[in-house]
Amino acid sequence: MIRSRIIGTGSYLPQTILTNAELAARVDTSDDWIVERTGIAKRHIAAAGEFTSDLGTAAATAALAAAGLTPQDIDLIIVATATPDQTFPACATVIQHKLGMVHGVAFDVAAVCSGFLYALSVADAMLVSGAHRTALVIGAETFSRILDWEDRATCVLFGDGAGAVVLRAETGAGLASDHGILASRLHSDGRYNDLLYVDGGPGSTGTTGKLRMKGKEVFRHAVTNLASVMTETLAAAGLSAADVAWVVPHQANLRILEGTAKKLGLSMDQVVVTVDQHANTSAASVPLALDTAVRDGRVKPGDLLLLEAMGGGFTWGASAVRW
Numbered sequence: 365m366i367r368s369r370i371i372g373t374g375s376y377l378p379q380t381i382l383t384n385a386e387l388a389a390r391v392d393t394s395d396d397w398i399v400e401r402t403g404i405a406k407r408h409i410a411a412a413g414e415f416t417s418d419l420g421t422a423a424a425t426a427a428l429a430a431a432g433l434t435p436q437d438i439d440l441i442i443v444a445t446a447t448p449d450q451t452f453p454a455c456a457t458v459i460q461h462k463l464g465m466v467h468g469v470a471f472d473v474a475a476v477c478s479g480f481l482y483a484l485s486v487a488d489a490m491l492v493s494g495a496h497r498t499a500l501v502i503g504a505e506t507f508s509r510i511l512d513w514e515d516r517a518t519c520v521l522f523g524d525g526a527g528a529v530v531l532r533a534e535t536g537a538g539l540a541s542d543h544g545i546l547a548s549r550l551h552s553d554g555r556y557n558d559l560l561y562v563d564g565g566p567g568s569t570g571t572t573g574k575l576r577m578k579g580k581e582v583f584r585h586a587v588t589n590l591a592s593v594m595t596e597t598l599a600a601a602g603l604s605a606a607d608v609a610w611v612v613p614h615q616a617n618l619r620i621l622e623g624t625a626k627k628l629g630l631s632m633d634q635v636v637v638t639v640d641q642h643a644n645t646s647a648a649s650v651p652l653a654l655d656t657a658v659r660d661g662r663v664k665p666g667d668l669l670l671l672e673a674m675g676g677g678f679t680w681g682a683s684a685v686r687w
């Protein structure tokens with residue numbers, strides 16, 4: 365059978381860093397509150413004129429280099445983003461052009477913070493079907509552009525960044541010991557639209573709008589939904605939490621990571637934590653965390669990784685990946 369294997373990872377963070385102390389000078393907050401309630405110490409902010417497609421192109425270029433491939437080797441690009449440069453064209457086709465590609469298929473998926481899991485799952489299905497051979501799956505966001513910088517309840521939580529993986533179709537034996545994506549599970553429930561949303565859009569207000577969130581309620585759903593989809597995904601792969609080497613989670617809040625790990629009986633030593641360094645980068649956060657753990661040598665061949673995310677919609681999902 366065909367398995368989609370991750371053969372390269374890359375990421376990019378904009379140069380400008382915004383610390384908690386700098387935020388405390390702008391809104392009624394403090395470094396202590398942000399660190400204690402979220403684990404976040406700082407976030408990166410895109411420069412004027414630096415767009416989501418620029419961040420995504422930089423992450424994709426790094427992932428291609430890690431895989432030892434060029435854009436000519438890619439026949440599919442899927443970009444997960446809620447902050448495309450423009451309403452259309454898709455950010456993926458902008459990145460395709462910036463990579464110098466005039467072949468292949470490129471499109472966006474919109475599932476906010478779960479976007480990378482959705483994009484990975486779609487790319488996996490397109491590779492397993494035999495329609496495509498080598499994909500770039502990118503999560504890229506500039507949430508700084510949709511934040512209300514006067515709302516302390518949200519502006520301290522997010523940052524900009526991008527992460528990418530190169531996914532290649534390889535032959536597997538159909539066993540849980542195969543390398544590559546072993547199982548993915550996705551969910552959504554639109555009843556909760558009003559707990560995390562942007563109060564504008566091209567088809568309603570004609571403006572971009574700003575992010576609005578009822579954080580406490582989102583938090584409550586996050587731990588339950590994530591633990592549930594992680595268990596479901598492991599079972600679909602014929603595995604259990606005892607088989608997991610690393611959880612590579614969406615980086616929204618350190619307390620969510622701790623709560624989820626506890627529910628699965630996993631140690632925080634097995635959880636890749638980057639939320640302290642770059643806050644919540646929405647669809648970019650899982651591939652950013654993955655790239656960090658791959659490059660610092662934590663992830664070893666044969667390790668079982670459990671990727672997971674939850675976000676606006678609500679949407680949530682997980683993938684079990686053998687390195």
Ligand code: UT7
Pocket residue numbers: 392393394397398401402477516517518520579580581582583586616617620644646674675676
């Ligand atoms: O990626 C998509 C998924 N998103 C998430 O997963 C986010 C989930 N939610 C969270 O991470 C947390 O709920 C927050 C970090 C957003 C908030 O933490 P919390 O412990 O749930 O705090 P809270 O909302 O209950 O607020 C506690 C207090 C409130 O004051 P009162 O009413 O107790 O007087 C808030 O007004 O903290 C206040 N507060 C702040 N204080 C200082 C809210 N934001 C701030 C702030 N600085 N930035």
